[in-house]
Amino acid sequence: MNEVIYAVIMAGGGGTRLWPVSRRVHPKQALRLFGDRTLFQSTLDRLAPLVPAERVLVVTVQEQVALLEAQAPDIPADNFVVEPAGRGTAAVVGLAAVLLEARHPGAVMACLPADHHLTDAERFRALLRAAGSLAKTGCLVTLGIPPSSAATGYGYVQRGQALGEFEGEPAFRVLAFKEKPGQALAEEYLAEGTYAWNSGMFVWRTTSILAEIERQMPELHRVLSEVARAGSAHRRAESVARLWQGLKPQTVDYGIMEGARDVAMIQADRLGWVDVGSWERLFEVLEPDAQGNIVAGKGALLMDSTGCLVYRDAAGGAGRSFAVLGAHDLIVVDAGDVVLICPRERAEEIRRLVERLATEGRQDLL
Numbered sequence: 001m002n003e004v005i006y007a008v009i010m011a012g013g014g015g016t017r018l019w020p021v022s023r024r025v026h027p028k029q030a031l032r033l034f035g036d037r038t039l040f041q042s043t044l045d046r047l048a049p050l051v052p053a054e055r056v057l058v059v060t061v062q063e064q065v066a067l068l069e070a071q072a073p074d075i076p077a078d079n080f081v082v083e084p085a086g087r088g089t090a091a092v093v094g095l096a097a098v099l100l101e102a103r104h105p106g107a108v109m110a111c112l113p114a115d116h117h118l119t120d121a122e123r124f125r126a127l128l129r130a131a132g133s134l135a136k137t138g139c140l141v142t143l144g145i146p147p148s149s150a151a152t153g154y155g156y157v158q159r160g161q162a163l164g165e166f167e168g169e170p171a172f173r174v175l176a177f178k179e180k181p182g183q184a185l186a187e188e189y190l191a192e193g194t195y196a197w198n199s200g201m202f203v204w205r206t207t208s209i210l211a212e213i214e215r216q217m218p219e220l221h222r223v224l225s226e227v228a229r230a231g232s233a234h235r236r237a238e239s240v241a242r243l244w245q246g247l248k249p250q251t252v253d254y255g256i257m258e259g260a261r262d263v264a265m266i267q268a269d270r271l272g273w274v275d276v277g278s279w280e281r282l283f284e285v286l287e288p289d290a291q292g293n294i295v296a297g298k299g300a301l302l303m304d305s306t307g308c309l310v311y312r313d314a315a316g317g318a319g320r321s322f323a324v325l326g327a328h329d330l331i332v333v334d335a336g337d338v339v340l341i342c343p344r345e346r347a348e349e350i351r352r353l354v355e356r357l358a359t360e361g362r363q364d365l366l
């Protein structure tokens with residue numbers, strides 16, 4: 001494919017389900033969960049050499065800019081785009097599309113979360129090339145992960161008729177986006193065979209996504225149009241700062257993709273893909289011991305315990321030791337100033353705990 005691809009890294013989230021290690025000023029994308037590189041750095045690593053640093057935009061919030069800039073010194077400072085307040089992924093991709101349209105009209109842009117784990121970077125780049133070729137036809141493209149289980153922690157994409165091959169990869173029309181299902185429905189999706197996990201990775205032309213925003217989210221389009229008319233980068237930033245607070249938060253899935261007219265899917269198999277959205281997901285990446293336990297960090301003793309995750313944050317919790325006796329399917333996370341203890345089956349609910357801390361004004365723990 002000869003088309004130039006830009007990448008937009010969505011890196012403004014707080015990662016509340018990975019609390020207490022993930023915090024506002026040190027979010028999950030900046031954590032070293034699987035080695036020496038952070039999730040954010042690993043995202044950039046697998047983009048190269050398909051997308052060089054000068055064609056990468058990072059959309060984040062002000063309190064995370066310095067942290068991410070330090071982790072990616074090759075990305076030009078002007079390529080860090082600051083949201084004055086989080087308004088959801090629909091606003092993120094819209095803002096990035098407007099800025100890229102000013103640089104390169106009709107550019108193909110890949111919108112990628114900063115917190116995914118992949119084991120095959122070469123395969124990932126091949127899929128992006130294929131998605132870019134498909135996006136040239138004007139459709140909105142998603143990468144669909146063939147499900148390996150009846151997972152309830154992912155949304156699903158239902159595929160329709162085959163559209164042929166692009167760069168050697170099979171493509172399909174998308175019939176519907178489905179929100180996270182209950183167990184019974186997830187099992188139906190798996191058995192039916194035409195559903196894929198919604199990876200949250202999208203590829204499209206700037207003009208294609210802006211047209212859908214205009215049709216489905218007119219208020220967001222009005223704000224984006226005013227930002228585009230502002231002219232210089234400084235004036236655009238001023239417009240964003242002035243207008244952003246008035247936007248209603250919305251995800252790209254609900255705000256755009258569910259109602260979009262022309263959506264296609266590239267089947268993204270053999271990636272070794274994991275959305276690192278909760279502590280439970282680490283069991284899909286890290287190798288457990290003979291008892292099914294995962295111990296990350298030193299100073300933890302487990303006895304007569306199975307299926308447990310013990311995570312010690314090197315920056316905060318390395319100065320003390322603790323032991324786990326006779327526990328099963330438990331998550332224990334030591335962040336130094338706070339220790340989380342949670343059944344694995346309730347890992348997705350940690351977000352509720354963080355919301356309670358916010359309600360109680362515990363900013364020191366957020």
